[in-house]
Amino acid sequence: MRIALSTGGGDAPGLNAVIRAAVLTALGRGWEVLGVKRGFAGLLGEDDVVALTSDSVRGIAHQGGTILGTTNRGNPCKWPKRQPDGSYRDVDRSGEVIANARQMGIDAMIVIGGDGTLGICRELCDKGMHIVGVPKTIDNDVAGTVTTFGFDTAVNTALEAIDRLHTTAESHDRVMVIEVMGRHAGFIALHAGLAGTADVILVPEIPFEMGKVCEKINARAKAGRHFSIVVVAEGAASRGGEVGTMGPSMPGQERRVGGIASRIAHLIQESTGKETRSLVLGHIQRGGTPTGYDRLLATRFGGAAVRAVEQRKWGHMVALQSPHIVTIPIAEALREAKQVDPSHDVVQTARQIGISFGD
Numbered sequence: 001m002r003i004a005l006s007t008g009g010g011d012a013p014g015l016n017a018v019i020r021a022a023v024l025t026a027l028g029r030g031w032e033v034l035g036v037k038r039g040f041a042g043l044l045g046e047d048d049v050v051a052l053t054s055d056s057v058r059g060i061a062h063q064g065g066t067i068l069g070t071t072n073r074g075n076p077c078k079w080p081k082r083q084p085d086g087s088y089r090d091v092d093r094s095g096e097v098i099a100n101a102r103q104m105g106i107d108a109m110i111v112i113g114g115d116g117t118l119g120i121c122r123e124l125c126d127k128g129m130h131i132v133g134v135p136k137t138i139d140n141d142v143a144g145t146v147t148t149f150g151f152d153t154a155v156n157t158a159l160e161a162i163d164r165l166h167t168t169a170e171s172h173d174r175v176m177v178i179e180v181m182g183r184h185a186g187f188i189a190l191h192a193g194l195a196g197t198a199d200v201i202l203v204p205e206i207p208f209e210m211g212k213v214c215e216k217i218n219a220r221a222k223a224g225r226h227f228s229i230v231v232v233a234e235g236a237a238s239r240g241g242e243v244g245t246m247g248p249s250m251p252g253q254e255r256r257v258g259g260i261a262s263r264i265a266h267l268i269q270e271s272t273g274k275e276t277r278s279l280v281l282g283h284i285q286r287g288g289t290p291t292g293y294d295r296l297l298a299t300r301f302g303g304a305a306v307r308a309v310e311q312r313k314w315g316h317m318v319a320l321q322s323p324h325i326v327t328i329p330i331a332e333a334l335r336e337a338k339q340v341d342p343s344h345d346v347v348q349t350a351r352q353i354g355i356s357f358g359d
């Protein structure tokens with residue numbers, strides 16, 4: 001048996017722990033393991049395909065990033081091809097991926113990625129490839145799994161930032177607005193905001209009104225609390241408003257969202273008269289050492305993915321359905337996007353201890 005691993009989409013702490021566990025579990029079965037570099041690029045002659053041995057994965061479980069490299073512009077079914085006039089056109093190179101994998105004697109692949117990458121896996125499986133998926137995203141927005149690895153690390157990174165902002169906000173009687181990742185889902189903002197005792201949490205799932213946000217800040221001031229912490233997910237938007245976008249994205253890439261923190265900081269200062277500062281936590285949330293929880297989950301996913309290959313569960317992904325790791329069809333996980341449920345107990349608890357969602 002010869003299997004190949006690849007990592008696609010934005011990186012997340014824990015990818016290397018998945019790779020290590022999958023490689024060691026597969027080698028233990030006497031299989032051969034290859035690593036496809038930078039998503040599917042290695043299978044398109046745009047990057048390498050390397051042998052993965054126990055030496056290749058030594059000492060990597062605690063490292064952020066991915067030893068295989070990754071990309072969020074690597075969809076082989078919609079590969080952005082530069083035209084002679086400098087523009088880009090999407091071309092379908094999935095046939096090349098399948099042919100090259102066959103030529104390299106790859107019997108099956110384990111592909112680690114978020115909803116975009118899992119969608120590619122489903123398409124390639126429909127075309128006959130043997131793929132098992134492993135869900136990954138710091139945003140925790142893949143359905144069918146209680147959580148994805150990388151999320152816990154990102155929450156803890158955001159939490160540390162919120163804790164630090166608290167002391168400086170309080171010293172200066174300022175409002176601090178911190179923007180965290182979460183294009184479509186506000187899990188990082190919600191969890192880090194609640195754990196970090198934020199005063200206002202803004203998420204894509206609950207449209208906000210600036211008047212309500214300022215009401216909360218003014219009410220705190222009236223009660224003698226002259227500073228406030230606002231945690232906002234990059235994909236949050238005001239009622240009837242648009243999600244903000246940052247500069248142009250690269251060909252083949254989703255639009256980049258963000259910039260909301262500075263916009264609302266400006267409005268808060270204008271409306272409340274309180275000195276307001278903002279910061280964007282950005283890719284710090286994607287880097288660094290995975291937490292123990294993420295390392296363990298990633299390791300369990302890696303081992304389970306190899307067992308799924310053994311059981312020929314093509315088109316399935318591993319998932320946490322506590323307390324077990326199970327496999328579910330990728331199509332099922334992709335049926336709907338996972339988002340914060342506004343009636344969830346985490347939201348209820350946050351509201352009942354006085355946190356405003358600006359609604």
Ligand code: F6P
Binds near residue numbers: 010256
């Ligand atoms: O991994 C998902 C995510 O963290 C989003 O929340 C964010 O918008 C995006 O990645 C940014 O990715 P990049 O800057 O790598 O394109």
